Amino acid sequence: MSRKTILHMLTPLKQMSPFDVNMALDAGYDSVIPYTGVTLADVGNLVQDAIFSRPPDAGVATGIFLAGKDVTVALDMLDAAKKAMVPPFEVSVFADPAGSFTTAAAMVAKVEKALAKHDGRTLSGTKVTIFGATGVVGYCTAVICAKEGADVTVAGHDGLTRASDVAQSINGRFGVTVRPEDGSTDEKKTALLQRAEVVLSAARAGVQVISAAQIRQASNLIVAADVNAVPPAGIEGLAVNANAEPLDATSAVGIGPLSIGNVKYKTQAGLFKQMIAADKPVIYDFRDAFTLARSIAK
Structure with a gap:
């Protein structure tokens, strides 16, 4: 039985960017749920709620997106998300603050x-x-x-x-x-x-x-x-x-x-699609974005 793909979108800001919501849904996620006002201290509990609410084989169908407008905060949240994983309970994570x-x-x-x-x-x-x-x-x-x-x-x-x-x-x-x-x-x-x-x-x-x-x-x-x-x-x-x-x-x-912007759009959409299609949970940051952008740029 195929499972619904779910993306939990976390931001420290009072609003989640409609740009990111649209991109994720257009890339193929079945459900996108924004969480606003998220602090670094909140990340671990939110990630563990996501990983333990589904069986391990559904981890690949579950994603965490880290937004906001601060690079270092997003990277700290990414580290916190990785530390919250309890193998085999893991999910995919993609950080892209303010794109x-x-x-x-x-x-x-x-x-x-x-x-x-x-x-x-x-x-x-x-x-x-x-x-x-x-x-x-x-x-x-x-x-x-x-x-x-x-x-x-x-x-x-x-x-x-x-x-x-x-x-x-x-x-x-x-x-x-x-x-x-x-x-x-x-x-x-x-x-x-x-x-x-x-x-x-x-x-x-x-x-x-x-x-x-x-x-x-x-x-x-x-x-x-x-x-x-x-x-x-x-x-x-x-x-x-x-x-x-x-x-x-x-x-x-x-x-x-x-x-x-044309390459940026294809890169963000491409990483969302890679998350959905992955065989196991993945972690994406700017290094992964650059790898994909390199293959797209002409």
Whole structure:
């Protein structure tokens, strides 16, 4: 007898994102149940209620989705969920706070493809500067790039304090080296751009971070990418549908938010589908998202 597939969606926020609910149902889950205001201390009990309410062979048909808007909280919840398992009572878990894991994975996968195609290189040793790195997408992007061997700089739009906190968190948690820099003025941003080979904008929607004049001064630039689909663009002159196409008045190529979003959508949907189709419970985080995004990006 086939069992109903059930996804329990946990968020520390007062609302679960309709985006994630729709994605899970469209991917094929029979039932999706949101839980709001969930704290880290709640996760273990919720997971154990899920695992012990069904026989072990139904664990693969039961999933936990971790949402919210904080990367470190989501990763802590993921660890708590894993610790709550009591084999053979286990369920699948997928963390994607604010869609940041799948969005970051999609952006880095697209950049990686563009680097290989237009410059014959990988991320390893490439100088990557991330604007908006104190946000959830920027944080994850920095982690993925650093793990691929890139020379990563996270730029703080409001000075060094928050950028330093992000770098310290990333370096301590993931054993990589990410460098914070002050990007609070146009002069400082221009200086950062002049050293960068890849520029990634993951700032708040509707905020222009980099002007066309500044991007023209980025003489070493190979690829620029922006996840902001709300006007104005995070990088002025970068079209929303750009797909590794020449960036005006530069020798670089640009990747726009719609191109990234297409891969992000397929990555999140794909991971949900993999959870449903799996033969045994699985655990997914940004690393799994990047693996799948790499296979999708063109």
